[in-house]
Amino acid sequence: MSYLYFPGCSLKGTGRAYEESLLAVFRALGIPLTELADWNCCGATAYMSIDEHQAFALAARNLALAESQGSPADGAVQLIAPCSACYLVLLKAQQCLAADIALCQEITIALKEGGHCYRGRVRIRHPLDVLVHDVGLSEIARHVRQPLRGLKIACYYGCQIVRPFALFDRPHDPSTMDDLVRILGAEPVSWPLKTHCCGGSLTGTIPEVGWRLNYLLLREAQRRGAHLIVTVCPLCQFNLEAYQDQIRQRYPDLAPMPVLYFTQLIGMAMGLPPRELGLQRLLIPVDGLMAALSKEGAHARA
Amino acid sequence: MAAIERRIRYESELDPSFAREIIAFSGSPSLMGCIQCGTCSSACPLSLYMDYTPRRIIAMVREGFKQEVLRSRTIWLCASCYACTVECPKQIRITDVMYALKRYAIREGVHPPRFPIPVLARLFYNTVRRRGRLTESWTVLRLYLQTMPLRIPGMSSLGWKLLRRGRLPLRPEGIRDRQGLQRVLRVVERQEVTA
Numbered sequence: 227m228s229y230l231y232f233p234g235c236s237l238k239g240t241g242r243a244y245e246e247s248l249l250a251v252f253r254a255l256g257i258p259l260t261e262l263a264d265w266n267c268c269g270a271t272a273y274m275s276i277d278e279h280q281a282f283a284l285a286a287r288n289l290a291l292a293e294s295q296g297s298p299a300d301g302a303v304q305l306i307a308p309c310s311a312c313y314l315v316l317l318k319a320q321q322c323l324a325a326d327i328a329l330c331q332e333i334t335i336a337l338k339e340g341g342h343c344y345r346g347r348v349r350i351r352h353p354l355d356v357l358v359h360d361v362g363l364s365e366i367a368r369h370v371r372q373p374l375r376g377l378k379i380a381c382y383y384g385c386q387i388v389r390p391f392a393l394f395d396r397p398h399d400p401s402t403m404d405d406l407v408r409i410l411g412a413e414p415v416s417w418p419l420k421t422h423c424c425g426g427s428l429t430g431t432i433p434e435v436g437w438r439l440n441y442l443l444l445r446e447a448q449r450r451g452a453h454l455i456v457t458v459c460p461l462c463q464f465n466l467e468a469y470q471d472q473i474r475q476r477y478p479d480l481a482p483m484p485v486l487y488f489t490q491l492i493g494m495a496m497g498l499p500p501r502e503l504g505l506q507r508l509l510i511p512v513d514g515l516m517a518a519l520s521k522e523g524a525h526a527r528a
Numbered sequence: 529m530a531a532i533e534r535r536i537r538y539e540s541e542l543d544p545s546f547a548r549e550i551i552a553f554s555g556s557p558s559l560m561g562c563i564q565c566g567t568c569s570s571a572c573p574l575s576l577y578m579d580y581t582p583r584r585i586i587a588m589v590r591e592g593f594k595q596e597v598l599r600s601r602t603i604w605l606c607a608s609c610y611a612c613t614v615e616c617p618k619q620i621r622i623t624d625v626m627y628a629l630k631r632y633a634i635r636e637g638v639h640p641p642r643f644p645i646p647v648l649a650r651l652f653y654n655t656v657r658r659r660g661r662l663t664e665s666w667t668v669l670r671l672y673l674q675t676m677p678l679r680i681p682g683m684s685s686l687g688w689k690l691l692r693r694g695r696l697p698l699r700p701e702g703i704r705d706r707q708g709l710q711r712v713l714r715v716v717e718r719q720e721v722t723a
Contacts, residue, residue, distance in 0.1 A: 235661055235663070238661075240690065240695045266660040266703050267662050269656065272648060273653055273656060276653040277653070277716075283712050332719050335719070336713070336715035339714075340708035342708075385609035386608075386609070389609065389610035389614050390614050397614050422573060423573045423574075423609035428645070432644065433679075439574075469686075507693040507694060509690075
């Protein structure tokens with residue numbers, strides 16, 4: 227199966243390591259990802275707050291581009307959206323257009339003006355869904371070269387990949403990432419906050435409020451013995467990682483906690499070079515932790 | 529001494545058409561079926577910062593407390609995490625109601641001035657309309673200049689760390705077919721005006 231890939235704005239900026247590691251992992255698995263040509267911003271939560279129909283038109287332009295550029299499998303073009311906000315907005319627009327004929331007509335007329343046409347034949351996928359359900363855990367296990375033994379991980383799903391459209395995992399207690407982490411040799415910790423909100427863009431606009439949400443997530447992960455947090459979204463990764471200094475000034479009981487993209491973790495277990503996975507872009511590095519673990523592992527084996 | 533104000537509204541001061549408008553705006557007619565159970569407020573991670581909890585907002589929309597609702601901070605504190613929408617036993621799309629209220633407040637221009645959340649929404653909207661994509665570095669810088677200039681020194685060390693790691697590219701992003709996109713958005717806008 228071939229996949230088109232919709233990066234979204236963050237994967238070209240603060241989330242560059244997500245794009246790098248995603249492409250590296252899919253390449254190593256032998257699955258080519260083609261970037262959607264001339265994609266536009268999904269609109270995220272902000273555009274929807276100003277004008278809903280224009281926000282749907284933004285999303286629909288991307289879906290129309292996907293239809294014209296991709297080759298359909300089972301009647302639909304597969305479009306991968308790694309960012310949770312993009313994933314949700316594209317899905318929401320698709321479902322609203324399918325449910326509301328008047329809205330669909332309005333958007334179709336507008337798209338035509340830009341030379342586009344959308345027929346509803348796109349399947350929007352999150353890479354976690356594709357890796358677990360299309361590629362399969364056993365196939366991923368076959369590619370593991372350096373099992374991440376001894377590593378305890380808090381799997382963070384955040385909000386928007388399971389809410390409100392729970393298409394590939396349970397909204398209250400998702401488990402696909404936990405299963406994936408186990409295949410990589412690591413141990414997922416039980417962490418009930420895995421779908422609690424990181425504040426999204428609120429962490430940038432009203433910092434004190436967002437920092438407290440992130441503090442609660444980080445502290446609970448720490449209390450449950452996690453060495454690091456793994457995320458599926460550029461905004462979650464940024465909120466959890468970038469403000470730890472500021473959070474620690476207010477809540478000193480917090481130790482530095484690395485926050486990785488799940489694709490970086492897969493790449494590490496597959497033995498891909500750290501630079502290909504963008505590990506050098508982390509603000510809280512993970513190499514010291516990995517070195518300590520491998521030393522511990524060597525001791526245990528001796 | 530602070531002026532003493534009447535805290536109770538007369539029924540004649542309420543706007544009976546407000547609920548209808550919000551239902552049309554949000555596409556969630558089930559709003560009227562709210563049983564005031566408060567599940568939304570307990571599921572909401574932000575409700576402890578809100579002036580009115582989500583449950584109260586729904587009640588106030590229904591009763592027509594238009595000015596209080598549109599001027600509340602609650603609608604801007606909603607982070608769109610959809611916890612309330614998933615939990616609501618009456619299937620009210622509360623997140624979409626909050627979006628409808630944000631749009632209404634922006635349209636009426638009643639949000640608190642220089643409040644960062646609507647300012648960010650406006651910056652985001654203008655940039656994406658013009659260029660088709662967002663450049664995080666410039667958007668955040670402009671947001672801080674407009675709403676929190678005194679915080680810039682405190683954030684500069686984070687900005688520098690991100691720059692050094694290549695996570696804050698300064699080259700403005702944009703799509704090739706900007707004119708095509710603008711044509712599409714203008715048609716939507718015209719249809720909305722005539723609707």
